[in-house]
Amino acid sequence: MFAFLRRNFRWIAGGFLLTFFSSFGQTYFISASVAEWQQAFGLSHGEFGRLYMLATLASAMSLPFVGRLVDVIPEARMVALVVPSLAGATLLAAFAPNVLLLTVAIYLLRLLGQGMMTHTALTATGRWFVGGRGRAVSLVVLGHQGGEATIPIGFALIAAGFGYQLGWVAAAGALVLVGLPLAAWAYAKPRTPQSAHADDPVSQDQGRDWTRGEVLRDPVFWVLLTGVLAPAFSGTTIFYHQDYMTAYFDWPPQLFATSLMAMAATTIVCALIMGAVIDRFGAVAILPGFLLPLTAACFALSVAGPAWSLFVVIVLVGVSYGISSTLFGALWPEVYGTKHLGAVRSVIVSAMVFSTAAGPGLTGTLIDTGMPLTKQMRWLGGYCLIATLAMAWASRALRRRRYEA
Numbered sequence: 001m002f003a004f005l006r007r008n009f010r011w012i013a014g015g016f017l018l019t020f021f022s023s024f025g026q027t028y029f030i031s032a033s034v035a036e037w038q039q040a041f042g043l044s045h046g047e048f049g050r051l052y053m054l055a056t057l058a059s060a061m062s063l064p065f066v067g068r069l070v071d072v073i074p075e076a077r078m079v080a081l082v083v084p085s086l087a088g089a090t091l092l093a094a095f096a097p098n099v100l101l102l103t104v105a106i107y108l109l110r111l112l113g114q115g116m117m118t119h120t121a122l123t124a125t126g127r128w129f130v131g132g133r134g135r136a137v138s139l140v141v142l143g144h145q146g147g148e149a150t151i152p153i154g155f156a157l158i159a160a161g162f163g164y165q166l167g168w169v170a171a172a173g174a175l176v177l178v179g180l181p182l183a184a185w186a187y188a189k190p191r192t193p194q195s196a197h198a199d200d201p202v203s204q205d206q207g208r209d210w211t212r213g214e215v216l217r218d219p220v221f222w223v224l225l226t227g228v229l230a231p232a233f234s235g236t237t238i239f240y241h242q243d244y245m246t247a248y249f250d251w252p253p254q255l256f257a258t259s260l261m262a263m264a265a266t267t268i269v270c271a272l273i274m275g276a277v278i279d280r281f282g283a284v285a286i287l288p289g290f291l292l293p294l295t296a297a298c299f300a301l302s303v304a305g306p307a308w309s310l311f312v313v314i315v316l317v318g319v320s321y322g323i324s325s326t327l328f329g330a331l332w333p334e335v336y337g338t339k340h341l342g343a344v345r346s347v348i349v350s351a352m353v354f355s356t357a358a359g360p361g362l363t364g365t366l367i368d369t370g371m372p373l374t375k376q377m378r379w380l381g382g383y384c385l386i387a388t389l390a391m392a393w394a395s396r397a398l399r400r401r402r403y404e405a
Helices: 002-007 009-025 027-041 045-071 075-095 099-128 133-140 142-162 164-187 212-216 219-240 242-248 255-281 284-289 292-300 307-336 341-368 373-404
Strands: none
Touching: 002 009, 002 133, 009 027, 009 075, 009 099, 009 133, 009 142, 009 164, 027 045, 027 099, 027 142, 027 164, 027 219, 027 242, 045 075, 045 099, 045 341, 075 099, 075 164, 099 133, 099 307, 099 341, 133 142, 133 255, 133 307, 142 164, 142 255, 212 341, 219 242, 219 292, 219 307, 219 341, 219 373, 242 255, 242 373, 255 284, 255 307, 284 307, 284 373, 292 307, 292 373, 307 341, 341 373
16 A cells, blocks of 8 residues: 555545535534534524535526536646635635525535535545545545544634634645645546556456446436445535534533544544455445445434543444445446446536535524424435445446446
8 A cells, every 4th residue: 555655646635635625615514613603693403404405506596517627627727726815714714794695605615525525535546546546535435534523623723712703814825825725736647547557457347437427317326326425425414513512412612623523533434444345346346335334324323422422423423434435436437437437426526516515505494493403314324225225236237237248
């Protein structure tokens, strides 16, 4: 792994930076300011949840159009477009004078941060690596875990001492002064994959490049989405409602921020292991079991527990996230090829963003109507079980397709 990293450092570092700084558009970062925005604009849990859902849905609808640009615009130029735009969105989030502009800010944070930063990194990595794709993706997605482990705590310290607005200003500064120049340098020189190279030992790819239209007509694709959307929906619901659960279970106020470090460590270990496993067996072979830890986490949150039980839940979520983050980076180029990967992944990312929008909006509204989150988590656990069965079927169908090809 270290030799692989040394040979491919600039491309992996570029992807790592993009996934790391995508944190400013992720729910776990945005949710840290929800209480301040609710107080400033007089919004309830359900009202802000619907606002968040609206902004995220709009970003999901935009992604199929914006995301396909990765297929036609060089990666370094995409970095030069996306990173400064995300910095502008963080400043708008800090100083939005009304609910309308706050909604626009959240829309841009979700589109550019959660959407395009990660989309650009994983599309470039999936296209530049073949047999070593699992290892490459497992290293790139560590940026997510690095951001989860450090950025919320850094923001909390700045917000506690100087107010949440200065925390958002610091985010803009980090993007422009650190993320932009380093990521632009890393992506200035594209990598040319060669399957005979030592870094690319064996390709698991299906053998042809599907267009986005062909993918959308493939029944297996829609089955795969049932599993892809489960971590996005469930994880967003858990982290968005961290303040609610802290009060509901009478947990210490900073417990969630502290637990993110445990999740990051777990996710890192699982992601690295999964990268090697995928390079050995292929991404399709991993599909049947990756949702089981998330299923257990949902059922664990359906009952009241002491403060330490949150760490059990977070570790389970971290295991599922570690597997899925590497799996989803390697699965789509393996199944559908790389020529149209940006267009194909834009649909997938759009669906994932849509699910993250539905999570806070739906669950927040149900909380307002009197259904506690604990009961809702039982339903989410049941969905994850059904999706696990669907992934087992999809894995068999894809292996049969590869054999017939």
